[in-house]
Amino acid sequence: MISPADPCYAEVLEFLYAEAELLDGGQFSEWLELLTEDIRYRLPLTVTRKSGPGHSDESEIMRETLASLQLRVRRLTTGFAWSETPPSRTRHLITNVRVRPGERAEELNVTSNLLVYRGRGSETTADLFCGERQDLLRRVDGRLKLASRTILLDQAVLASRDVSIFF
Amino acid sequence: MHTAEIAGLVDVEAGLVSPRIFNDRTIHGLELERIFARSWLFVAHESEIPAPGDFVSRLMGTDGVIVSRGAEGQIRVLLNACRHRGRRVCMQDAGKTAQFKCPYHGWTYSVSGELLGVPFFESYQGQLDMSELGLLPAPRVETCHGLIFASWDESAVPLSEYLGPLAWVFGMLFDRTNAVEVVGPPIRWVAPANWKLGAANFAGDGHHVAVTHGFVNSLGIKRTPRGRAVSYVVPAEHGHLGNLGGWPADANDGPFLALPQEIWPEMEQRLDAKQFELMRGLRVIVGNIFPNLSFLETAATGAHEWAGPEDLASMSFLTLRLWQPRGPDWMEVWTWQLMDRSAPDWWKQASRECYLREFGPGGMFEQDDMANWSSITQNLESPAARRISLQYGMGLGALPLEEWPGPGLAYAKPGVGEISERLFYGHWQKRMLSGEGQR
Numbered sequence: 001m002i003s004p005a006d007p008c009y010a011e012v013l014e015f016l017y018a019e020a021e022l023l024d025g026g027q028f029s030e031w032l033e034l035l036t037e038d039i040r041y042r043l044p045l046t047v048t049r050k051s052g053p054g055h056s057d058e059s060e061i062m063r064e065t066l067a068s069l070q071l072r073v074r075r076l077t078t079g080f081a082w083s084e085t086p087p088s089r090t091r092h093l094i095t096n097v098r099v100r101p102g103e104r105a106e107e108l109n110v111t112s113n114l115l116v117y118r119g120r121g122s123e124t125t126a127d128l129f130c131g132e133r134q135d136l137l138r139r140v141d142g143r144l145k146l147a148s149r150t151i152l153l154d155q156a157v158l159a160s161r162d163v164s165i166f167f
Numbered sequence: 168m169h170t171a172e173i174a175g176l177v178d179v180e181a182g183l184v185s186p187r188i189f190n191d192r193t194i195h196g197l198e199l200e201r202i203f204a205r206s207w208l209f210v211a212h213e214s215e216i217p218a219p220g221d222f223v224s225r226l227m228g229t230d231g232v233i234v235s236r237g238a239e240g241q242i243r244v245l246l247n248a249c250r251h252r253g254r255r256v257c258m259q260d261a262g263k264t265a266q267f268k269c270p271y272h273g274w275t276y277s278v279s280g281e282l283l284g285v286p287f288f289e290s291y292q293g294q295l296d297m298s299e300l301g302l303l304p305a306p307r308v309e310t311c312h313g314l315i316f317a318s319w320d321e322s323a324v325p326l327s328e329y330l331g332p333l334a335w336v337f338g339m340l341f342d343r344t345n346a347v348e349v350v351g352p353p354i355r356w357v358a359p360a361n362w363k364l365g366a367a368n369f370a371g372d373g374h375h376v377a378v379t380h381g382f383v384n385s386l387g388i389k390r391t392p393r394g395r396a397v398s399y400v401v402p403a404e405h406g407h408l409g410n411l412g413g414w415p416a417d418a419n420d421g422p423f424l425a426l427p428q429e430i431w432p433e434m435e436q437r438l439d440a441k442q443f444e445l446m447r448g449l450r451v452i453v454g455n456i457f458p459n460l461s462f463l464e465t466a467a468t469g470a471h472e473w474a475g476p477e478d479l480a481s482m483s484f485l486t487l488r489l490w491q492p493r494g495p496d497w498m499e500v501w502t503w504q505l506m507d508r509s510a511p512d513w514w515k516q517a518s519r520e521c522y523l524r525e526f527g528p529g530g531m532f533e534q535d536d537m538a539n540w541s542s543i544t545q546n547l548e549s550p551a552a553r554r555i556s557l558q559y560g561m562g563l564g565a566l567p568l569e570e571w572p573g574p575g576l577a578y579a580k581p582g583v584g585e586i587s588e589r590l591f592y593g594h595w596q597k598r599m600l601s602g603e604g605q606r
Contacts, residue, residue, distance in 0.1 A: 043529065045351065045352060045354055047260050047261070047352055048258070048259050048260045049259055049260065049261065049262060050259055050262050056351050056352050058350065058351030058352070059350065059351025059352050059353075059354065060523065061354055061523070061527055061528055061529050062523060062529040063519070063520055063523055064524075068473070068474070068520070068524055071386070071472065071473075071524070071531075072531065074386055075382045075386065075531055078381070078382040078385035078386060079381075079385065080378075080380070080381035080382035080385050080535075081382055081535070082379065082535040082538040082539065083534035083535050083537065083538045085538075156260065156355065157355040157356060157357060157499060158355065158356035158357070158528050159356075159357055160356060160357070160528065161356065161357070161358035161359065161360070161528070161534070161537040161538070161541055162356075162528050162529070162533070162534035162537050162538070163528045163529040163534070164534045
């Protein structure tokens with residue numbers, strides 16, 4: 001594990017916070033710039049089993065590539081994205097950040113805890129998404145980029161009517 | 168609630184529906200008794216419990232049940248409640264086991280539901296008949312093309328009779344190859360919406376697509392081919408609706424629902440000639456089995472925009488979904504994707520990704536549906552809103568078609584408008600009016 005005192009750790013934190021700022025600010029095109037060409041963005045299904053990891057290796061809620069994430073972002077500009085009309089207000093809270101060296105020199109494995117608050121319109125009830133993010137960050141031309149993200153949510157029955165936001 | 172009051176909720180002839188049916192607590196309580204406690208309900212697909220000892224936890228209306236395969240291969244549907252004090256005996260979504268043990272006092276049941284052991288049995292001094300105290304089994308369990316249905320109504324008509332002509336349609340979806348099986352466990356989520364809105368939409372609301380899912384056209388993704396196509400609406404006596412949409416004759420982008428060519432010979436072998444020829448021209452099959460099981464297989468044109476290789480014109484996906492009632496204004500959605508085992512691996516992967524990008528809580532189509540149905544449910548709860556009548560009157564004069572290769576009857580599309588929803592709500596009302604003893 002890379003120590004919080006290591007400059008590399010601070011760089012990872014800076015990346016995660018900047019990313020969250022873009023997501024919470026609705027700057028999705030800019031967010032896409034932080035992703036590598038070969039990004040894998042997955043939201044495996046949470047299951048309740050007697051033993052095992054609690055997430056299905058056969059079923060996912062989302063399995064995205066850069067092209068499909070770009071499509072989702074383009075959709076928001078069509079005037080027909082009713083699930084995001086009005087747009088969700090999100091707040092990404094990222095804590096318990098753990099950084100480990102990746103298999104390749106330019107890569108880092110980053111695990112963090114995630115709590116996302118989502119409010120909509122004048123609704124007085126909000127959605128809370130809680131879970132763990134398992135990220136692979138890769139240094140490309142001197143900048144960190146997101147090469148893989150697996151989101152493990154802590155709900156087997158998603159307590160929300162949709163996942164129209166990005167984690 | 169008086170009969171006259173229920174009779175005033177739906178007017179099939181005029182195509183009018185009362186907002187009350189989407190959020191009224193009394194109406195909802197009656198639905199659970201008169202519809203969910205008596206209908207054939209889908210509980211699982213056989214491929215979810217392939218081997219003895221396999222089980223899944225499911226809902227029949229609001230009742231939690233265990234669907235299990237016993238040692239001898241027999242499928243059973245058991246109320247998930249200990250016969251001693253009523254505690255849940257199975258807390259997992261799915262698994263494999265020899266027995267279920269109640270965590271309270273330790274009554275133990277076999278995977279088939281027989282009561283095997285009771286601690287301090289001798290203290291009952293021979294007064295406890297264990298043979299009578301197995302987990303309460305649903306008295307009727309039958310399957311159709313791998314789909315397992317159960318009913319609490321002992322006198323329910325046989326499942327094949329209940330499904331009527333839809334069993335023939337189901338053959339084209341679930342029995343066209345040797346193994347049509349589920350992809351992983353079901354994806355579940357909740358929405359502040361009444362369950363009927365999902366069921367009626369899938370029963371045949373074709374004309375919401377252009378606006379609700381208008382982003383597709385707006386982004387220039389080719390979706391609905393232009394030109395007149397032969398399409399059918401197939402109603403069934405027990406409130407089910409099937410819609411079979413065809414490709415325009417000169418724009419058939421993906422025969423056989425855009426299924427991969429590799430499985431066409433197998434389909435020809437298994438299906439009857441009428442089914443096979445009908446499927447050649449189809450691009451979508453969508454509908455609802457009363458009350459709450461919807462099905463959809465649709466070709467996605469411009470497929471490469473969603474997933475798969477760049478030159479892929481069309482592909483398809485097959486899904487089942489249950490709109491589970493969780494109160495008058497809440498539902499829990501359960502969704503499965505099914506796949507032909509003999510389809511090529513690259514196609515299966517592309518179909519899965521295409522499905523997830525369009526449906527499920529992350530699906531770009533389904534999340535807009537959820538927004539609509541949630542808004543309707545919440546919006547109609549106030550007094551003035553309850554005074555309006557909702558309009559389901561499009562295409563009131565439609566007449567059945569002369570030429571239809573399947574069993575039962577069919578109407579032609581377009582031109583029949585909201586007939587599917589009228590038939591769904593009409594049947595709902597009929598069931599709500601059926602009191603005790605009138606099934």
